[in-house]
Amino acid sequence: MHTTTVPTTRAETPTERPARKPKRQAVLEVQAKRRISPHLLRITLGGELYSALNRNHHTDAYVKLLIADPAAGLHPPYDLDALREESPELMPVRRTYTVRHWNDQDQSLEIDVVLHGDNEGAASRWADAAQPGDLIALMGAGGGYLPQSESAAHLLIGDHAALPAIAASLESMDPAAQGLALIHLDHEEDRIELTRPAGVELHWVIGPREQLLETVAALDLAEVEGLQVFCHAERGLTKQLRRVLVKDAGIPREQISISAYWALGRVEDEFQAEKREPVGAIDD
Structure with missing residues (x-):
C-alpha cells in the first residue's frame, strides 16, 4: 500500500495552535421583571x-445568556475553557434572546x-x-437586520420567539413606511399592543403554526421590487416559508432576512449544532 505523507505547517501542529481568545462576558444584574x-x-x-456588550443598532440584535445550574454553585463570569476541560457537566447552557430595548443612558437592556x-x-x-439583584453573564450582541427607509414596502413574518425583533423593527421604521407584519401566537391572550407606522398593517395569526404558512402563501406578492422581508420562525416552518417567498414569489434572496430561531423538539444546544448539518439548513 502506498502511503502519502501530507506536510503539516507549524500552525496546524496541535501542540502549537494559538490559544483561543475567550469571548468577553458582561455580567449584569437583574433590575426588574414584569409580565x-x-x-x-x-x-x-x-x-x-x-x-462590554457589542451594542449595535440592528433591530434583531441578540445576546447569549449563560445560565448555570443553581446546584452547581458557580458564579459569573465563568472560566468556560476550564469548565469545558475539567467539569463539562457544569458548563452553563447558552440561550439566545433578542434585545427588545437598549437604554444607553441607564446602561440597561430588556429581553x-x-x-x-x-x-x-x-x-x-x-x-x-x-x-432583582441576581447576576447573569451575557455575550454579544450580534444582529444583522434593520428596516431600510428606502424600501418600497416591508413584510415581517414570525412567531412568538420573533415577536421582540418584529416589535423593535416596527418601532424603528420611518413614519411613512408601508407594509405588513404577520405574527403567529399559540394563544389569543398573548396579543400585545405594538407601536408601528400607520401604513404598516399588523395581523395576528392565532392557532396551529401551519396557519402562518397558509397566510403567507395567500398573500399577493406579484410586486416584489423594493420589498424588504424579515422572516424568522421554527425551523421546519421557516424552510417552507422560504420556498413560498423565494421560489414561488420570486423575491430576490438579498431582499430577505431569513433564518430559524428554534427547532421543534430541540433544545438550543442541539439546534445550534445542527445548523452545521444538512438537517439544519433552510435553503434547498
Missing part, C-alpha cells in the same frame, strides 16, 4: 459592564422571555425564578 402577556416575561438587565406552561426550558426556569 407583558400571560406567556411573555420582560426582564431588565443592567450594570457597569453594559459597555422578553417566552414562558412555557411547564417551564421545561433552562431560560424559562431562570426567568421565572429571577429576582
Whole structure:
C-alpha cells in the first residue's frame, strides 16, 4: 500500500495552535421583571459592564445568556475553557434572546422571555425564578437586520420567539413606511399592543403554526421590487416559508432576512449544532 505523507505547517501542529481568545462576558444584574402577556416575561438587565456588550443598532440584535445550574454553585463570569476541560457537566447552557430595548443612558437592556406552561426550558426556569439583584453573564450582541427607509414596502413574518425583533423593527421604521407584519401566537391572550407606522398593517395569526404558512402563501406578492422581508420562525416552518417567498414569489434572496430561531423538539444546544448539518439548513 502506498502511503502519502501530507506536510503539516507549524500552525496546524496541535501542540502549537494559538490559544483561543475567550469571548468577553458582561455580567449584569437583574433590575426588574414584569409580565407583558400571560406567556411573555420582560426582564431588565443592567450594570457597569453594559459597555462590554457589542451594542449595535440592528433591530434583531441578540445576546447569549449563560445560565448555570443553581446546584452547581458557580458564579459569573465563568472560566468556560476550564469548565469545558475539567467539569463539562457544569458548563452553563447558552440561550439566545433578542434585545427588545437598549437604554444607553441607564446602561440597561430588556429581553422578553417566552414562558412555557411547564417551564421545561433552562431560560424559562431562570426567568421565572429571577429576582432583582441576581447576576447573569451575557455575550454579544450580534444582529444583522434593520428596516431600510428606502424600501418600497416591508413584510415581517414570525412567531412568538420573533415577536421582540418584529416589535423593535416596527418601532424603528420611518413614519411613512408601508407594509405588513404577520405574527403567529399559540394563544389569543398573548396579543400585545405594538407601536408601528400607520401604513404598516399588523395581523395576528392565532392557532396551529401551519396557519402562518397558509397566510403567507395567500398573500399577493406579484410586486416584489423594493420589498424588504424579515422572516424568522421554527425551523421546519421557516424552510417552507422560504420556498413560498423565494421560489414561488420570486423575491430576490438579498431582499430577505431569513433564518430559524428554534427547532421543534430541540433544545438550543442541539439546534445550534445542527445548523452545521444538512438537517439544519433552510435553503434547498
